[in-house]
Amino acid sequence: MADQPSDLVQGTLDMLILKTLALEPMHGYGIAVRLEQMSKGVFRLNAGSLFVAFQRLQRDGLIRNEWKATENSRRAKYYALTAQGRKRLNSETREWGRQVAAIARILETS
Amino acid sequence: MSLLRSLSNGLRSLFRKERVAGELDEELRGFLEMAAEEKMKQGMNRKDALRAVRMERGNLEVTKEVVRSAGWESFIQTLWQDLRFGARMLRKSPGFTAVAVITLALGIGASTAVFSIVDAVLLRALPYKGAERLVAVWCTEIGQPGTKIFASYRDFEEFKAHNHSFEELAALTWARAGEILTWRGSPHEVLAIPASADFFSLLGIPAAEGRTFGSQDIQNGCTVVLAHSFWQTELAAATGIVGSTLTLSGKSCAVVGVMPRSFEFYPKQTSLWTLITPESQFSKEPFDSVVGIFGRLKPGVSMGSAETELLELHQRVVKESPAGSWVAQIAPMVRDLREQFTWMAGRNLRVALLVIFAAVSFVLLIACLNVANLLLGRSTERHKEVAVRAALGSGRSRLVRQLFTESMLLAVLGTLFGILFAVAGVRYFNSTNLVELPPGNHVTINPHVLGFAIFLTTATGLVFGLLPAWRGSQVDLNEVLKQSGRSIIHAGSRHASRLLVVGQVALSMILLAGAGLLIESIVRLASVPLGFRSDHLLTAELALPPQTYSKLNQRSDLYEMLVAELSVLPSVQGVALCSALPPYNGGGSSELAVAGNAPIENLEAVNAVEITGDYFRVLGLPFLQGRDFDSRDREGSQPVAIVNDQMAHLYFSKEDPIGKQIKLGKPDNKIPWLTIIGVVGNEKRTIVYQEMGYVEPALVYLPVSQSAGTSIAIVIRTAGQPLALSRPLQMEMSRLDSNVPVYDVRTMTQRYSEFLAHPRFRAIFMGILAGLTFLLAAIGIYGVLRQVVSRRTQEIGIRLTLGAEPTQVFGLVLREGMGMVGVGVVIGIIGAFGLTRLMSTMLYGIGPTDLFLFIAVTMSLLSVALVACYVPARHAMRVPPMVALRYE
Numbered sequence: 001m002a003d004q005p006s007d008l009v010q011g012t013l014d015m016l017i018l019k020t021l022a023l024e025p026m027h028g029y030g031i032a033v034r035l036e037q038m039s040k041g042v043f044r045l046n047a048g049s050l051f052v053a054f055q056r057l058q059r060d061g062l063i064r065n066e067w068k069a070t071e072n073s074r075r076a077k078y079y080a081l082t083a084q085g086r087k088r089l090n091s092e093t094r095e096w097g098r099q100v101a102a103i104a105r106i107l108e109t110s
Numbered sequence: 111m112s113l114l115r116s117l118s119n120g121l122r123s124l125f126r127k128e129r130v131a132g133e134l135d136e137e138l139r140g141f142l143e144m145a146a147e148e149k150m151k152q153g154m155n156r157k158d159a160l161r162a163v164r165m166e167r168g169n170l171e172v173t174k175e176v177v178r179s180a181g182w183e184s185f186i187q188t189l190w191q192d193l194r195f196g197a198r199m200l201r202k203s204p205g206f207t208a209v210a211v212i213t214l215a216l217g218i219g220a221s222t223a224v225f226s227i228v229d230a231v232l233l234r235a236l237p238y239k240g241a242e243r244l245v246a247v248w249c250t251e252i253g254q255p256g257t258k259i260f261a262s263y264r265d266f267e268e269f270k271a272h273n274h275s276f277e278e279l280a281a282l283t284w285a286r287a288g289e290i291l292t293w294r295g296s297p298h299e300v301l302a303i304p305a306s307a308d309f310f311s312l313l314g315i316p317a318a319e320g321r322t323f324g325s326q327d328i329q330n331g332c333t334v335v336l337a338h339s340f341w342q343t344e345l346a347a348a349t350g351i352v353g354s355t356l357t358l359s360g361k362s363c364a365v366v367g368v369m370p371r372s373f374e375f376y377p378k379q380t381s382l383w384t385l386i387t388p389e390s391q392f393s394k395e396p397f398d399s400v401v402g403i404f405g406r407l408k409p410g411v412s413m414g415s416a417e418t419e420l421l422e423l424h425q426r427v428v429k430e431s432p433a434g435s436w437v438a439q440i441a442p443m444v445r446d447l448r449e450q451f452t453w454m455a456g457r458n459l460r461v462a463l464l465v466i467f468a469a470v471s472f473v474l475l476i477a478c479l480n481v482a483n484l485l486l487g488r489s490t491e492r493h494k495e496v497a498v499r500a501a502l503g504s505g506r507s508r509l510v511r512q513l514f515t516e517s518m519l520l521a522v523l524g525t526l527f528g529i530l531f532a533v534a535g536v537r538y539f540n541s542t543n544l545v546e547l548p549p550g551n552h553v554t555i556n557p558h559v560l561g562f563a564i565f566l567t568t569a570t571g572l573v574f575g576l577l578p579a580w581r582g583s584q585v586d587l588n589e590v591l592k593q594s595g596r597s598i599i600h601a602g603s604r605h606a607s608r609l610l611v612v613g614q615v616a617l618s619m620i621l622l623a624g625a626g627l628l629i630e631s632i633v634r635l636a637s638v639p640l641g642f643r644s645d646h647l648l649t650a651e652l653a654l655p656p657q658t659y660s661k662l663n664q665r666s667d668l669y670e671m672l673v674a675e676l677s678v679l680p681s682v683q684g685v686a687l688c689s690a691l692p693p694y695n696g697g698g699s700s701e702l703a704v705a706g707n708a709p710i711e712n713l714e715a716v717n718a719v720e721i722t723g724d725y726f727r728v729l730g731l732p733f734l735q736g737r738d739f740d741s742r743d744r745e746g747s748q749p750v751a752i753v754n755d756q757m758a759h760l761y762f763s764k765e766d767p768i769g770k771q772i773k774l775g776k777p778d779n780k781i782p783w784l785t786i787i788g789v790v791g792n793e794k795r796t797i798v799y800q801e802m803g804y805v806e807p808a809l810v811y812l813p814v815s816q817s818a819g820t821s822i823a824i825v826i827r828t829a830g831q832p833l834a835l836s837r838p839l840q841m842e843m844s845r846l847d848s849n850v851p852v853y854d855v856r857t858m859t860q861r862y863s864e865f866l867a868h869p870r871f872r873a874i875f876m877g878i879l880a881g882l883t884f885l886l887a888a889i890g891i892y893g894v895l896r897q898v899v900s901r902r903t904q905e906i907g908i909r910l911t912l913g914a915e916p917t918q919v920f921g922l923v924l925r926e927g928m929g930m931v932g933v934g935v936v937i938g939i940i941g942a943f944g945l946t947r948l949m950s951t952m953l954y955g956i957g958p959t960d961l962f963l964f965i966a967v968t969m970s971l972l973s974v975a976l977v978a979c980y981v982p983a984r985h986a987m988r989v990p991p992m993v994a995l996r997y998e
Contacts, residue, residue: 027140027141027144028137028140028141029140029141029144029145032141032145032167033148044166045167046166046167046168046173047138047141047142047167047168047173048168048172048173048176048177051134051137051138051141051173051176051177052176052177052180055177055180055181056180058115058119059115059116059119059120059181060115060116061115070144072147074140074143074144075136075140076137076140076144077133077137077140
């Protein structure tokens with residue numbers, strides 16, 4: 001979406017969500033907040049993109065969900081990584097590192 | 111795994127929509143609440159916090175929609191919506207829907223069914239080994255081009271031993287195929303086909319049970335291979351049949367195998383194949399035995415060069431043949447086997463199938479044109495609807511998708527009915543044996559053609575169905591809506607509709623002319639006087655076992671007793687026997703010599719027929735001169751003959767034939783002279799080379815008492831239903847001798863009607879196709895004119911208000927309609943003049959461009975077109991001006 005502070009590279013959002021969930025299971029809002037904190041406010045996500053991504057990840061079997069009570073005793077859907085999700089996160093992270101390094105090399109040489 | 115999960119997840123949201131929506135709602139709500147709480151902690155009041163969250167994170171409902179439409183199931187949901195909407199639209203105009211679906215179904219069904227037949231008969235290779243190199247070797251009688259007869263067995267031996275053109279060569283004959291098979295005590299007349307040892311290996315088809323002929327069988331007396339259907343039906347699929355023996359015309363024959371169910375060769379009714387051995391009559395009298403020769407050419411050898419080689423080999427046979435042998439009068443020719451099969455099944459089968467195929471392609475084309483026209487008309491009507499929906503914010507892709515779904519719905523319905531129609535058509539065709547088809551391939555639905563027809567009609571539906579969507583996105587919405595909804599008339603689409611109507615009329619004109627010619631031909635052919643009364647006649651064939659009836663007096667005694675027994679049955683008016691019943695005039699023709707005259711030059715075919723005395727009275731053939739056969743004409747008395755008018759005309763044109771002596775052979779032949787005692791009228795008979803029309807052959811009738819064979823036919827004139835006599839006939843015969851099979855029991859009318867089967871079939875078929883196109887064209891004319899009227903309602907209203915007479919308005923519409931029809935008819939007549947020429951071999955008593963028929967067809971087309979124009983024109987005339995002016 002164009003009105004977001006910064007456009008995410010296609011497919012990156014999924015990876016970031018997986019990374020967020022690698023620490024502990026979290027509900028939707030918590031994920032959004034943590035992404036903002038970690039990116040120091042660069043990524044401010046609207047609910048639409050976030051929840052579409054949740055749906056996609058669930059259907060790919062990378063995350064699963066569970067209704068639980070929050071610290072404020074509110075009911076919320078908590079998302080957690082599956083084994084497959086963890087595997088995917090590792091491989092994506094490696095791949096991302098490779099690509100970033102490659103791009104950096106190209107940018108330096110020119 | 112993930113696909114499965116995605117699927118189950120999607121299905122869950124499809125079928126448990128409420129619950130899934132509820133969960134999403136709760137989750138999103140929680141999300142937004144939490145975000146708002148965060149803001150409130152920073153000191154905002156709740157209302158401002160919620161607003162800020164909405165700005166930042168998006169509106170709840172919009173988000174829900176975004177999430178919902180992201181999954182694949184949302185596609186199905188809109189598709190389902192579109193389908194329901196499409197179905198509702200189609201239900202709202204049931205006339206349109208029915209016509210479009212039926213048109214599509216007829217187009218797809220008829221073309222697929224017909225092409226499946228064409229494919230099986232003309233296109234698919236025969237199901238034999240090296241099918242494309244299989245040939246039939248016929249002989250043609252020198253000086254009579256076009257004749258096709260069997261070769262002598264000596265030719266076969268010579269060809270087989272010395273040719274270099276063929277991989278394999280086999281002989282097979284159906285020239286004298288009827289034999290009596292005794293099985294479990296009852297006699298069966300069977301079609302036993304003598305074949306040489308390599309016949310089955312030539313075709314490369316192994317037996318289903320046991321084996322085919324092998325070289326070891328040559329030394330044995332009689333070896334047979336059974337046809338599957340014969341084994342199933344006549345022998346009750348008896349197990350252990352292979353290795354057992356059957357009694358065939360008194361000889362004991364070893365069964366070595368049963369062929370597969372799918373195996374067929376000519377003639378298709380073959381019961382079993384008997385092996386030709388060195389001990390058989392073929393090898394003993396090779397010049398007087400006739401066989402068909404079939405072979406597989408070596409790769410790269412052309413039929414022409416093979417024929418040249420066989421002509422040379424045939425000359426050697428001629429040299430060693432006895433003086434005056436018929437072998438000198440023939441020359442071998444090599445022809446493609448599949449073509450010959452087609453020719454044998456029906457002299458005009460090939461061209462008839464091509465004509466019908468062309469006709470059915472026309473039907474498919476007209477069906478497409480009609481559907482195109484219908485959809486075009488609808489697009490004009492729905493122009494406004496599309497514009498309004500676009501104005502209300504329906505996206506272009508969404509609009510296209512909706513119309514696409516609607517067209518697809520029509521196409522799918524049409525296709526379903528079309529497939530049903532094609533399957534039913536082919537089933538019906540296979541089950542009824544409407545016409546004889548060549549052996550080899552069975553008619554099955556051709557999937558390629560079905561696919562093509564579906565593609566064509568679906569493409570038509572889509573192209574013309576999507577036009578309104580395309581236009582909807584092209585047109586300036588403001589313009590359309592400003593015009594208070596009056597449809598913008600597209601000159602382009604109006605021209606297209608008119609051209610489509612002209613095309614339809616022209617095509618149906620051609621088809622009607624073709625069908626008219628075929629129908630007129632069959633009507634004329636069927637009403638030709640036959641020279642005798644063919645009604646109320648029962649006919650049947652008898653076959654006497656040659657062992658028990660080896661002497662002439664044994665045979666003629668049996669015949670006499672049978673006639674006497676049958677004559678006293680109630681309702682029987684007369685009984686006669688005849689060795690060659692009408693209509694077919696075949697078998698070998700005889701030589702002829704007239705006593706006291708020089709040998710006859712240019713002998714026309716003369717056929718001898720053995721009859722009992724009452725034959726002429728039973729058939730109703732008029733006696734022209736002399737007397738009938740009676741009890742004076744016995745074995746040992748003076749040999750006599752009766753000739754027909756044709757015979758008298760050909761050989762005794764200047765003198766009285768009565769008392770003249772003739773001989774059915776060369777003058778020096780030892781057979782006795784026959785004295786002519788009477789002259790009768792001609793019989794109309796059929797010959798194999800001519801499908802459309804009869805011949806009046808020169809016939810010599812001989813008394814059964816002086817020359818009776820073992821196979822004879824019986825003909826009974828009755829006052830009642832002829833077939834009611836078939837049971838008493840069978841019973842009488844089995845009482846006299848239970849070893850004599852009675853078969854082929856039919857009425858004389860049926861016998862003639864069989865001859866007419868091919869012409870009648872194609873006339874009916876073409877008639878149906880022409881009727882269909884005619885109907886479709888009428889619907890097309892009506893549809894286009896109705897749209898013209900509805901488009902011009904306002905103009906008509908103005909005309910009427912300004913004082914135009916209703917009849918003028920009527921004429922206006924009528925002229926528009928009949929103008930299109932007129933152009934179509936003219937194009938159609940020109941086309942028909944060009945195309946009906948191709949059918950000339952299928953016509954009888956009428957020329958391919960018969961003026962009267964063309965006038966009749968044109969008039970009937972014009973009158974139906976007039977009705978199709980009249981209804982909308984009348985509607986236009988009756989329009990009340992005030993309504994018309996307000997009409998939107």
